[in-house]
Amino acid sequence: MAKIQFTVPDIGDFDSVDVIEVLVNEGDQVQVDDSVLTLESDKATMEVPSTHSGKVSNIQVKVGDKVAQGTYIFDIEVDEAEQAAEPAKAENKAEEPVKQPAPQAAAAPAPKLHEQTQSSSVGLPTDASVSNTPKPVNHQSMGAVSHASPAVRAFARVLGVDLAGVNGSGSKGRVLKSDIQNFVKSVMQGQASAGGAQGSGIPPVPTIDFSQFGETEEIELSRIKKLSGKHLSTAWLNIPHVTQFDECDITEMDKFRKDMKAQAEKAGVKLTPLVFIMKAVVAGLKAFPNFNASLSPDGQKLIRKGYYNIGIAVDTPNGLVVPVVRDVDQKSIFELSRDLMELSTKARDGKLSPKDMSGGCFSISSLGGIGGTQFTPIVNAPEVAIMGVSKASMQPVWDGSEFKPRLVMPYSISYDHRVIDGAEGVRFSTFVGQHLADIRQLLL
Numbered sequence: 001m002a003k004i005q006f007t008v009p010d011i012g013d014f015d016s017v018d019v020i021e022v023l024v025n026e027g028d029q030v031q032v033d034d035s036v037l038t039l040e041s042d043k044a045t046m047e048v049p050s051t052h053s054g055k056v057s058n059i060q061v062k063v064g065d066k067v068a069q070g071t072y073i074f075d076i077e078v079d080e081a082e083q084a085a086e087p088a089k090a091e092n093k094a095e096e097p098v099k100q101p102a103p104q105a106a107a108a109p110a111p112k113l114h115e116q117t118q119s120s121s122v123g124l125p126t127d128a129s130v131s132n133t134p135k136p137v138n139h140q141s142m143g144a145v146s147h148a149s150p151a152v153r154a155f156a157r158v159l160g161v162d163l164a165g166v167n168g169s170g171s172k173g174r175v176l177k178s179d180i181q182n183f184v185k186s187v188m189q190g191q192a193s194a195g196g197a198q199g200s201g202i203p204p205v206p207t208i209d210f211s212q213f214g215e216t217e218e219i220e221l222s223r224i225k226k227l228s229g230k231h232l233s234t235a236w237l238n239i240p241h242v243t244q245f246d247e248c249d250i251t252e253m254d255k256f257r258k259d260m261k262a263q264a265e266k267a268g269v270k271l272t273p274l275v276f277i278m279k280a281v282v283a284g285l286k287a288f289p290n291f292n293a294s295l296s297p298d299g300q301k302l303i304r305k306g307y308y309n310i311g312i313a314v315d316t317p318n319g320l321v322v323p324v325v326r327d328v329d330q331k332s333i334f335e336l337s338r339d340l341m342e343l344s345t346k347a348r349d350g351k352l353s354p355k356d357m358s359g360g361c362f363s364i365s366s367l368g369g370i371g372g373t374q375f376t377p378i379v380n381a382p383e384v385a386i387m388g389v390s391k392a393s394m395q396p397v398w399d400g401s402e403f404k405p406r407l408v409m410p411y412s413i414s415y416d417h418r419v420i421d422g423a424e425g426v427r428f429s430t431f432v433g434q435h436l437a438d439i440r441q442l443l444l
Contacts, residue, residue: 054078148175224319248433269337280435311360
């Protein structure tokens with residue numbers, strides 16, 4: 001048996017790269033081109049293949065070390081007969097006639113290692129039997145969202161796991177084999193989906209022990225907040241949001257509402273500005289049908305809806321819920337007021353059914369009873385738009401000859417920019433504001 005020192009081959013212009021995986025142990029048998037080491041630079045991940053067949057011994061590096069070309073890695077114990085055969089193979093190879101390329105197909109120069117894609121195998125030009133062209137392993141683009149070695153990627157492919165959905169616990173967020181195993185366990189326990197809905201590869205927030213700064217207390221989130229939090233994160237990550245801010249004069253609308261107070265009490269309902277906003281929104285959905293739609297799952301088609309169900313965000317002791325008021329276009333303001341009262345009561349008592357919270361076309365989040373001037377609501381996917389209502393205030397408004405006190409309500413419209421462009425967004429916002437300023441238009 002003879003020992004051959006295995007060293008880091010030519011790795012391009014890099015003089016110091018990280019060892020992120022040692023793929024062999026002392027005593028392992030390796031074959032030529034077996035991957036034995038994984039290196040990572042700022043630009044690429046590289047698997048280093050073995051140059052000989054034999055037994056690995058005397059490993060000199062570990063994960064986290066930095067190496068350069070020529071760094072001693074380990075010894076390979078090879079059979080002397082095999083070693084003697086190597087020069088003969090090289091000599092026979094050299095005696096083979098060389099085929100000349102056609103004039104119109106001149107060979108391109110071999111690419112340098114640092115110009116390859118992210119995961120590649122390092123070629124070793126020291127042996128005549130080894131091609132100068134690096135052998136690609138688990139080819140991946142430089143724009144990959146997940147950092148993982150080719151071996152880990154192969155393991156993920158076997159299990160059918162999308163690495164974009166796996167949070168890496170290794171250095172620089174690198175996905176390790178144990179991360180994939182834990183991800184599969186979480187999927188089996190119903191805590192995640194194999195489709196990768198875990199932040200799309202976004203690095204997790206660092207874990208901090210806050211007790212080192214002072215007294216702390218841990219409070220379990222309510223079930224509603226856990227569910228809504230996951231839904232909101234998914235919507236925020238998947239929808240390119242744009243928010244249009246606006247305001248409208250609701251003086252006349254509020255005067256009409258107050259004039260109808262006695263009649264509303266006789267009907268057993270409380271008349272709020274929200275029912276008028278719902279009616280104005282439905283008018284807008286009819287005039288701009290792209291707002292009353294959802295994208296198909298593949299994102300290639302728009303599914304327009306012929307019904308008008310409005311989701312209303314309701315604040316409860318356990319968190320925010322969004323029950324749906326159905327057929328808003330077919331109901332009077334008293335009927336809508338009654339529906340709102342019933343759904344709000346069920347929401348606060350925790351008695352909403354799945355049917356009460358499904359089938360929405362558009363959502364309204366009203367903070368007018370609390371305060372604030374403007375806010376950016378998150379689109380309630382698979383809807384494509386949502387309205388945020390803030391607290392109205394009395395403001396001086398110029399009517400052409402003098403300032404008059406007017407009740408002005410600020411509001412905002414967030415929408416999915418894949419479906420709705422800016423021009424259509426502001427037209428919808430203006431249309432809704434005009435109908436709230438002159439509710440007589442709702443009768444047209």
